[in-house]
Amino acid sequence: MQKKWYAVYTRPECEKKVKNALNKLKIENYCPLVKVRSTVMSRTRIQMEPLFKSYVFLNISDQEMLRINRIKGIVNFLHWLGKPAIINEDEIEAIRNFTAENEEVKVEKIHVNLHDGIRVFDEPSFRREGKFISIKGISSRIDLPSLGYTLIAGSSGEVIRDREHSLFSTATASLENAPIA
DSSP states (O other): OOOEEEEEEESTTOHHHHHHHHHHTTOOEEOOEEEEEEEETTEEEEEEEESSTTEEEEEEOGGGHHHHTTSTTEEEEOEETTEEOEEOHHHHHHHHHHHHHOSSEEEEEOOOOTTOOOEEOSSSOEEOSSOEEEEETTEEEEEETTTTEEEEEEOOHHHHHHHHHHHHHHHHHHHHHSOOO
């Protein structure tokens, strides 16, 4: 019974409710949360909001897929070419690491090309199929091709040097153990 990562669409603003329902059913899930600042009547408030609006990630087997659509708040699986899209486990781990190391993370839609491979750029240069991490100036970025999004974080130059080392040491460790096609 091989488990794979999938993404499900949720009703608007139901990500946390879906996550709690999945936890009660003991289904492994991940809903990345980021700090968001909002100002109302000259008061700044920081709250945790889902990084991906209307998405929750699940690690389930094929047999468990039928149960998922019955959970209140879930609309459907994210599909790619007519089938539920399988999310690369390395990308889930990259999201976890990126959101843990960066406070202000933004999501942007990217064009997905089936023939693009994962590439990690910087000195030294690393190559692997599936994701792209770059650090330029005072921001860092990671592309998630199986989702069609890129994560972007800005920070100070001092902090980015520490992050650069940890991002690339993580990338190096995963690249050393991964087969290259």
